[in-house]
Amino acid sequence: xxxxxxxxxxxVGTTYYFSRKALTGLGETWLETRLAEALKIAEEQVxxxxxxxxxxxxxxxxxxxxxxxxxxxAIEVGELGFVFVVSSQGIVILHxxxxxxxxxxxxxGWFTEMKHGEVQFVSWGQDSDNMASAIYFKPWEWxxxxxxxxxxxxxxxxxxGPYIFYLAILGSIAMSIVLMYMTRGLTAPLISLTAGADRIxxxxxxTRISIPGRNEFSHLAGVFNQMADKLQxxxxxxxxxxxxxxxIIENASDIITILDEDGTITYxxxxxxxxxxxxxxxxxxxxxxDIIHPGDRENIERLYWEELESPAETTSTEFRVQHSDxxxxxxxxxxxxxxxxxxxxxxxxxxxxISDRKLALEALHESHQELERxxxxxxxxxxxxxxxxxxxxxxxxxxxxxxxxxxxxxxHWISEDYTEALDQEGREMMxxxxxxxxxxxxxxxxxLSYSRIGRIKEHTVALDLNILVDEIIENSMAPSHVRVNIxxxxxxxxxxxxxxxxxxxNLIDNAITYMDKSQGIVRIGCEGxxxxxxxxxxxxxxxxxxxxxxxxxxxxxxxxxRDEHESSGVGxxxxxxxxxxxxxxxxxxxEPGKGSTFYFTLPKREESHxxx
Amino acid sequence: xxxxxNILLVxxxxxDSMTIKRALEEVEINNRLDTVSNGEEALAYLLSAxxxxxxxxxxxxxxxxxxxxxxxxTVKTHAGFKKIPVxxxxxxxADQDISASFELGAAGYMVKPxxxxxxxxxxxxxARYWQLSELPE
Numbered sequence: 001x002x003x004x005x006x007x008x009x010x011x012v013g014t015t016y017y018f019s020r021k022a023l024t025g026l027g028e029t030w031l032e033t034r035l036a037e038a039l040k041i042a043e044e045q046v047x048x049x050x051x052x053x054x055x056x057x058x059x060x061x062x063x064x065x066x067x068x069x070x071x072x073x074a075i076e077v078g079e080l081g082f083v084f085v086v087s088s089q090g091i092v093i094l095h096x097x098x099x100x101x102x103x104x105x106x107x108x109g110w111f112t113e114m115k116h117g118e119v120q121f122v123s124w125g126q127d128s129d130n131m132a133s134a135i136y137f138k139p140w141e142w143x144x145x146x147x148x149x150x151x152x153x154x155x156x157x158x159x160x161g162p163y164i165f166y167l168a169i170l171g172s173i174a175m176s177i178v179l180m181y182m183t184r185g186l187t188a189p190l191i192s193l194t195a196g197a198d199r200i201x202x203x204x205x206x207t208r209i210s211i212p213g214r215n216e217f218s219h220l221a222g223v224f225n226q227m228a229d230k231l232q233x234x235x236x237x238x239x240x241x242x243x244x245x246x247x248i249i250e251n252a253s254d255i256i257t258i259l260d261e262d263g264t265i266t267y268x269x270x271x272x273x274x275x276x277x278x279x280x281x282x283x284x285x286x287x288x289x290d291i292i293h294p295g296d297r298e299n300i301e302r303l304y305w306e307e308l309e310s311p312a313e314t315t316s317t318e319f320r321v322q323h324s325d326x327x328x329x330x331x332x333x334x335x336x337x338x339x340x341x342x343x344x345x346x347x348x349x350x351x352x353x354i355s356d357r358k359l360a361l362e363a364l365h366e367s368h369q370e371l372e373r374x375x376x377x378x379x380x381x382x383x384x385x386x387x388x389x390x391x392x393x394x395x396x397x398x399x400x401x402x403x404x405x406x407x408x409x410x411x412h413w414i415s416e417d418y419t420e421a422l423d424q425e426g427r428e429m430m431x432x433x434x435x436x437x438x439x440x441x442x443x444x445x446x447x448l449s450y451s452r453i454g455r456i457k458e459h460t461v462a463l464d465l466n467i468l469v470d471e472i473i474e475n476s477m478a479p480s481h482v483r484v485n486i487x488x489x490x491x492x493x494x495x496x497x498x499x500x501x502x503x504x505x506n507l508i509d510n511a512i513t514y515m516d517k518s519q520g521i522v523r524i525g526c527e528g529x530x531x532x533x534x535x536x537x538x539x540x541x542x543x544x545x546x547x548x549x550x551x552x553x554x555x556x557x558x559x560x561x562r563d564e565h566e567s568s569g570v571g572x573x574x575x576x577x578x579x580x581x582x583x584x585x586x587x588x589x590x591e592p593g594k595g596s597t598f599y600f601t602l603p604k605r606e607e608s609h610x611x612x
Numbered sequence: 613x614x615x616x617x618n619i620l621l622v623x624x625x626x627x628d629s630m631t632i633k634r635a636l637e638e639v640e641i642n643n644r645l646d647t648v649s650n651g652e653e654a655l656a657y658l659l660s661a662x663x664x665x666x667x668x669x670x671x672x673x674x675x676x677x678x679x680x681x682x683x684x685x686t687v688k689t690h691a692g693f694k695k696i697p698v699x700x701x702x703x704x705x706a707d708q709d710i711s712a713s714f715e716l717g718a719a720g721y722m723v724k725p726x727x728x729x730x731x732x733x734x735x736x737x738x739a740r741y742w743q744l745s746e747l748p749e
Contacts, residue, residue, distance in 0.1 A: 402628070405731075409628075409728050438726065
C-alpha cells in the first residue's frame, strides 16, 4: 500500500508538473501574439510616418509614438495583463498605470536580462510576479513588453489542480487495481506453491497443487505433485514396513526392551504386560535394575558392564524380575549392545519367561530329591538291616560256635580220657558227635559267607580266569578218574577274585564230588554272547532231574544224604547270589544219568578275551 | 629256656580255659597259667601288688562286663602294662575284630579252631613264639 501511494503521488505530481509547464508554454505563446500585435502597431506608425515623409519631423514622430502608445495600450491581455514600453535607457515610456510612466527601471534585474537576451518574468515595486515577453523596437529604441500576472496564467492550472489530483488518484487507484490484479496473477501460483510446500512440510502428504494453464507455474506445480506422489509412496512403504516390524515385535511372546547406557528403559514391548504386568509406557524412564531380584542384580550389572566394554559379545543369562504384583518371575534374556547403532542407540534385551520351565524343573528337582530322600531312607533301612544281619552273623559265629567247639572238645576228651570206659559202640557215637559238630560248623560258616556277599567291599581287578580256574583245578585234588580241563580260552574280567573263585570253586567241586562215572570229565568253557559272557561247567556225572533245577539253588538244600556227601547246602546258593549280584544269571541243563551243564552269564565290562 | 613268668588267660568259657590249660600241659610248657574270666578281673589282676606282671596275655574277645576290646584298649594306654604282649584268641573271624585288635596293639590274633588237635597246635605255636621272642624288661 505505501508503494501504491507513492506511485499515486508521483503520478499526481507528474501530471501537475506537466500541466503547469504546458500552461507556461501556452502563456508564452499568448504573450508572443500580443507582443506581435503591439509591434505591428508601432511598425504601422513608423510606416505611416515614412509614407508621409514625416520620419524626420520630431513632432510627427511624437504624434506617431502617442498614437502607437494609445493603440498598444488598448491591446487586451487577459484580465490583468498589460503592455508597457521601456526606453533603452530604462525609463518607462508607456504603462497602464500612469504613475509608473517615467520611472527608471534600468536597475531592475529583469531589465538587464532583457537587454542581453530574453526575459520571462518581470516585476518591480509592489507588483507580483508577471510573466512577460519583450521585443525591442529599434526605430524608436523601445522595449515593448507584454506582461501578465503569473497568477492569471497558472490560475487555470491552479484551479485545475484538484481536478487533476482527483483524476490522478482515480487513475492511480484504477492503475493499482489493475496492477494488483496483474500481481495476483503472478503471486497466486506462488502462494499456492508455498502453501502446498508448507502443508507437505507439516506432513499433509495428500496435498496436491492445481495451477491451470500452460506456464512455468503450472509446470512447477506438476513437478511438485510428482514429488509429493513419490514422497507419499515412499512414506507409505516405510510406514507399512515399520508397522510390519512393529507388529512382529509387539506380538512377539518374548519381551523386547531397550535400555540406555545407565540401564534406563527407553522401550518395552507390549508382551511385558502379559508376562510382568507392567504397562509398557509406565516402565519407560525407570531403571531396569530396580526390578531385578537383589540376588541377581550384581551378576546382571557385571554382565552389563562387561558388554558395555566389549559390545561384540552377546550374553545370555537367567535372572529374576519382579512382577507388578510383587511376585518374582524367572526370565532368560539375551542382550546386545547397540548403543553405537545410529538408530537403536541402546541395549536390546530379548527375554522370555522361563518361570514355568523353572517351576517344572524345580518340581522335577524336588521329586528327584524326594526320590533320593526315599532311596536314602531305604538305604538307611537297608543299612540298619545289614548292620543287624552283620551283628547277627557275628553273634552266630561266636555264640553258636563257642558251645559247638566246647561240645567238640569235650567229646574229644571223653574219647581220649575214658577210652577204657567206652566200648566200640560208645566210641562210634563219640565220632558221630564230632562229625555232626563239624557239619554244624560248616553250616554256620556257609551262612556267614553267604551273608558276607554284597556286604563286604569288593576289590575289582583285571582277573585272568584262565589262571584262576587253573589254580582251582590244581587245588581241587580231583581223584585220578576225573579229568578237569578248560575248553578253549577264558576271558579276562573286571571282578573280585574271591567271588569269582567261590563261583568256579563251588561248581567244579560239585562236579567232582558227585561224579559217578569211572571216566569223569569236567569241562569249563566260555563264549561271548553280545554284551555278556556265557560260561559253562559241564560234567558227565549223574545229572539232575528237572524237578530239582530250582531247588538246588535254595539254601541248605542237598539232593544226596549228608552222610554220603558232606555238604553244607550253601554252595550253589552262594554261587547264585554272586552271579545275581553281578547282574548275570545262572541255570542248569541236565539229562539224568548222562551229566549236567551249569551255565552262568556275566555282563562284559571293558573286558577282553585273554587270547585277544 | 622257659621264661619263669606266668601267662594270663582272660577267658570266660570254662571248656576253652580247660583246652588251653590241657594244651600247655600236653606240650610241657610249664609257665604258670592264671585264668580270669573277664576284663575287669584281668585289670584287677594286673594292678594287684601280689601278682607279677605276666609274660603273655591270651585274650578272648566276647566276655561279660568288660570285653576283650575294652580291656585291650585300657592295657595298651597304661604305661606300665602296654609292653606286655597280648594275643587275641577268639571265635570271631570278623574283619572288624581283626583290624580293631591290631589297631589297639594286639601282638597276634588267632581263631579258636573247632578241632581239639588244631586248637592245641594253635596254642603251642603262640606259646613257643613268645617263649623265643625277646621282650623288654
